[in-house]
Amino acid sequence: MTAAREQPLELTAISHNEGVDAAVSAARRVIASLLHAGDGSAAEMKEVADRLNAVADHLDEHAPAMDQRMVDMWSGEGITRHDPVTGPENTIAPPLHLTGKDDGSVEGVVALGLPYQGPPGHVHGGISALLLDHTLGVANHWAGQSGMTAELTLRYHRPTPLFEQLTVTGEQIAVDGRKIRTRGAITARGEVCVSADGLFIAKHLPRPR
Numbered sequence: 106m107t108a109a110r111e112q113p114l115e116l117t118a119i120s121h122n123e124g125v126d127a128a129v130s131a132a133r134r135v136i137a138s139l140l141h142a143g144d145g146s147a148a149e150m151k152e153v154a155d156r157l158n159a160v161a162d163h164l165d166e167h168a169p170a171m172d173q174r175m176v177d178m179w180s181g182e183g184i185t186r187h188d189p190v191t192g193p194e195n196t197i198a199p200p201l202h203l204t205g206k207d208d209g210s211v212e213g214v215v216a217l218g219l220p221y222q223g224p225p226g227h228v229h230g231g232i233s234a235l236l237l238d239h240t241l242g243v244a245n246h247w248a249g250q251s252g253m254t255a256e257l258t259l260r261y262h263r264p265t266p267l268f269e270q271l272t273v274t275g276e277q278i279a280v281d282g283r284k285i286r287t288r289g290a291i292t293a294r295g296e297v298c299v300s301a302d303g304l305f306i307a308k309h310l311p312r313p314r
């Protein structure tokens with residue numbers, strides 16, 4: 106009999122609250138604050154823009170060459186830190202933090218703010234698709250057979266609320282040769298908002314070395 110795991114298995118990178126991760130957290134806050142402030146804000150936006158451009162200039166000045174960075178960001182074999190869903194180094198990632206469960210599925214919890222709005226007060230459908238595509242992909246890794254998304258079918262059952270805890274789940278259903286079937290859902294307050302069925306084909310683009 107397998108002993109119960111005391112800690113959930115981390116399938117996505119943890120933010121370190123220092124170095125680039127801390128800067129990315131601050132940048133996420135800036136993105137949300139700009140949208141919160143909007144056109145009617147009394148803040149001095151010219152000064153804000155100048156300061157943000159100065160930060161970008163400083164980062165560009167000290168960054169490695171792009172081709173070098175494109176290799177380095179894929180170092181190792183495991184979890185990456187740059188993807189647009191979970192990555193602690195990626196400002197556009199909400200971020201969603203996924204863990205593997207003993208039943209073979211994966212699960213994460215996230216609350217989305219203004220930058221992810223589609224219909225009034227609710228999450229943009231494309232953002233839900235992004236979360237589910239990635240979660241199904243991680244579920245395939247967790248199950249041991251992964252691939253590239255060939256088809257992703259989404260059903261939007263009810264609007265997905267902003268500013269509320271969302272649970273995102275994924276589970277591999279079947280493997281038939283190179284075809285992998287995976288499904289998942291986004292739920293809020295225990296109700297399914299979006300469900301997804303994915304077809305993945307076992308194929309991998311090699312990591313650059």
Ligand SMILES: CCCCCCCCCCCCCCCC(=O)SCCNC(=O)CCNC(=O)[C@H](O)C(C)(C)COP(=O)(O)OP(=O)(O)OC[C@H]1O[C@@H](n2cnc3c(N)ncnc32)[C@H](O)[C@@H]1OP(=O)(O)O
Pocket residue numbers: 116183184185238239240241242243246247252253254255256283284304306308
């Ligand atoms: C321990 C854990 C650590 C955790 C560690 C985490 C790791 C971190 C995880 C990251 C998770 C990222 C999750 C995001 C995943 C993306 O976002 S992937 C990017 C989006 N997808 C793409 O760009 C794919 C683009 N398409 C392609 O490259 C190719 O069309 C495909 C899908 C690879 C298939 O091409 P192919 O390999 O040449 O396949 P092909 O031989 O044509 O077809 C094979 C079979 O599949 C069928 N097929 C192919 N395409 C389709 C289709 N669209 N519909 C239906 N059938 C199809 C064919 O009909 C054929 O069937 P059979 O004849 O064998 O019955």
